[in-house]
Amino acid sequence: MAIEKEIPSVVLGEVDEVPLFPEAEIELEVEDEDGVLIDLEPQIESPQTNFEDNLAEVLPDDSLSKLASELIGYFEEDKESRSEWYTAFAKGLDLLGIKQEERTEPFEGASGVNHPLLSEAVTQFQSQAYKELLPPGGPVSTQVVGDDNSEVMQQSRRVKEFMNYQITHVMEEYDPEMDQLLFYLPLSGSAFKKVYFDTMLDRTVSRFVKAEDFVVSYATTDLSNSPRYTHVMTMTENDLRKMQLNGMYLDMELTGASIPTENQVQEKIDRIEGGKPNYADNNDLYTVLEMHVDLKLLEIEDHGFACPYIVTICQDTNKILSIRRNWQPSDPLYNKVDYFVQYKFLPGLGFYGFGLIHMIGGLTKSVTSILRQLIDAGT
Numbered sequence: 001m002a003i004e005k006e007i008p009s010v011v012l013g014e015v016d017e018v019p020l021f022p023e024a025e026i027e028l029e030v031e032d033e034d035g036v037l038i039d040l041e042p043q044i045e046s047p048q049t050n051f052e053d054n055l056a057e058v059l060p061d062d063s064l065s066k067l068a069s070e071l072i073g074y075f076e077e078d079k080e081s082r083s084e085w086y087t088a089f090a091k092g093l094d095l096l097g098i099k100q101e102e103r104t105e106p107f108e109g110a111s112g113v114n115h116p117l118l119s120e121a122v123t124q125f126q127s128q129a130y131k132e133l134l135p136p137g138g139p140v141s142t143q144v145v146g147d148d149n150s151e152v153m154q155q156s157r158r159v160k161e162f163m164n165y166q167i168t169h170v171m172e173e174y175d176p177e178m179d180q181l182l183f184y185l186p187l188s189g190s191a192f193k194k195v196y197f198d199t200m201l202d203r204t205v206s207r208f209v210k211a212e213d214f215v216v217s218y219a220t221t222d223l224s225n226s227p228r229y230t231h232v233m234t235m236t237e238n239d240l241r242k243m244q245l246n247g248m249y250l251d252m253e254l255t256g257a258s259i260p261t262e263n264q265v266q267e268k269i270d271r272i273e274g275g276k277p278n279y280a281d282n283n284d285l286y287t288v289l290e291m292h293v294d295l296k297l298l299e300i301e302d303h304g305f306a307c308p309y310i311v312t313i314c315q316d317t318n319k320i321l322s323i324r325r326n327w328q329p330s331d332p333l334y335n336k337v338d339y340f341v342q343y344k345f346l347p348g349l350g351f352y353g354f355g356l357i358h359m360i361g362g363l364t365k366s367v368t369s370i371l372r373q374l375i376d377a378g379t
Contacts, residue, residue: 049300051325051329052324052325053324054247054248054249054250054322054323054324055297055300055309055323055324055325056250056320056321056322056323057250058300059297059299059300059323060299063299064319064320065318067295067311067320068313068318068319068320069318071289071291071293071311071313072289072313072315072318074217074228074293075215075230075289075291077218078215078216078217078218078228078230079215081217081218082215082216082218082352085352086212086263086265088357088358088361089187089188089211089212089265089355089357090263090265090267092187092355092357092358092361093187093265093269093357095114095118095357095361095364095365095368096114096118096119096122096187097113097114097115097116097118097119097368098119100112101114106376107376109379110372110376110379111371111372111375111376111379112372113368113371113372113375114368115364115367115368115371117360117363117364117367118356118357118360118361118364121186121356121360122183122186122187122356123183125182125185125186125345125356126179126182126183126186129182129185130178130179130182133178133182134175134178134179137164138160138163138164138165138167138168139164139167140160140163140164140167141160142156142157142159142160143156144156166204167206170203171203171204171205171206173205173206173207174206177206177207177208178193178206178208180208181193181208181343184208184210185343185345185355186345186355186356187355187356187357188210188211188212188345188352188355188357189211189344189345189346189348189352189353189354189355189357189358190211190342190343190344190345190351190352190353190355191208191209191210191211191342191343192208192209192210192211192214192340192341192342192343193206193207193208193209193340193341193343194206194207194209194231194339194340194341195207195339195340195341196339199243199246199248200239200242200243200246209231209340210265211352212263212265212266213231213232213233214229214230214231214232214340215229215230215232216228216229216230216351217229220351221350221351222351223338223340223342224336224338226292227293227294228291228292228293228294229291229292229293229340230289230290230291230292231289231290231292231340232287232288232289233287233288233289233290234285234286234287234288235285235286235288236284236285236286237254237284237285237286238284240254240286240288240314241254243321244321248322249312249321249322250319250320250321250322252319252321254286254314254317255316255317286314286315286316287314287315287316288312288313288314288315288321289312289313289314289315290310290311290312291310291311291312291313292308292309292310292326292336292339293308293309293311294306294307294308294309294336295307295309295311297309297323303334307325307327307334308325308326308327308334308335308336308337309323309324309325309326310322310323310324310326311323346359
């Protein structure tokens with residue numbers, strides 16, 4: 001039976017105001033011959049991942065390339081923002097006076113001696129700090145807070161002995177790298193320790209990280225609330241391949257590593273020590289950027305705000321090796337897990353502290369100039 005429907009009237013000149021057919025929400029559900037429901041507008045679901053997974057394995061290649069380019073751009077901007085501090089530190093290394101200078105001005109054989117003011121101050125700090133921080137009994141001491149009894153005191157003693165055993169015997173790198181840090185710290189004003197579980201050694205390690213290899217965002221005042229900081233690492237192709245095979249990094253083809261450009265600080269250190277880089281070995285070295293950064297990965301998860309991640313990038317190939325979540329699974333606030341400890345010689349005016357190069361570098365240069373003039377006058 002036919003059903004007659006009234007067609008709405010249309011008034012000339014008001015066609016735009018009164019539609020010919022009223023709007024209606026239409027939902028289409030189409031079934032094929034076998035009765036299977038076909039959704040014409042399917043919802044794209046985020047891939048299911050475990051908390052410890054490498055998220056670079058599930059993100060599409062175009063998203064990874066875009067993210068890598070963006071983060072490397074941020075890294076270059078962060079490096080540029082501290083360029084003056086970097087240059088001042090590089091120039092100040094000459095004031096140590098370790099390398100004997102051959103001078104021809106004002107005459108052949110003029111004195112090239114350096115006053116040991118800076119080197120003496122650095123050595124005294126290093127020896128005093130080492131004695132205090134690394135005593136013969138071990139660096140760890142315990143204190144019972146609140147009421148104590150024999151059981152609590154025994155537990156405190158066990159904790160102390162175990163921690164000192166871990167640091168002095170198991171963590172073999174702790175003592176020598178702490179010793180090097182205490183010599184480096186008064187020069188640069190800042191130094192870092194990276195404490196983490198090394199999958200290659202299958203134990204916790206504490207590594208010394210130089211300030212020139214640790215690049216922070218210009219707005220950073222403290223590591224805990226920094227939006228971004230980068231640890232610049234140099235890895236051989238063999239070590240990088242091991243990290244790929246044990247699942248830490250994305251398994252991808254490693255193209256030829258580019259010859260690293262020697263920075264100002266490393267160039268001065270090589271000149272002071274009397275060495276030079278072996279470019280044959282450098283062909284096997286890769287520069288890896290480990291960036292601790294707040295990101296919104298909407299393809300994976302949407303928390304409504306940027307969350308902390310650790311993104312590892314091979315700078316030679318501009319490829320992302322890994323993306324991992326950097327908060328505790330049970331933390332509802334998504335607080336960043338800190339793996340770095342900053343040491344400051346003097347607080348300074350910004351993130352990087354002041355060292356003796358900044359404080360008495362000008363005085364050391366002046367005293368050296370006066371000493372050379374006196375020797376040249378006697379000559």
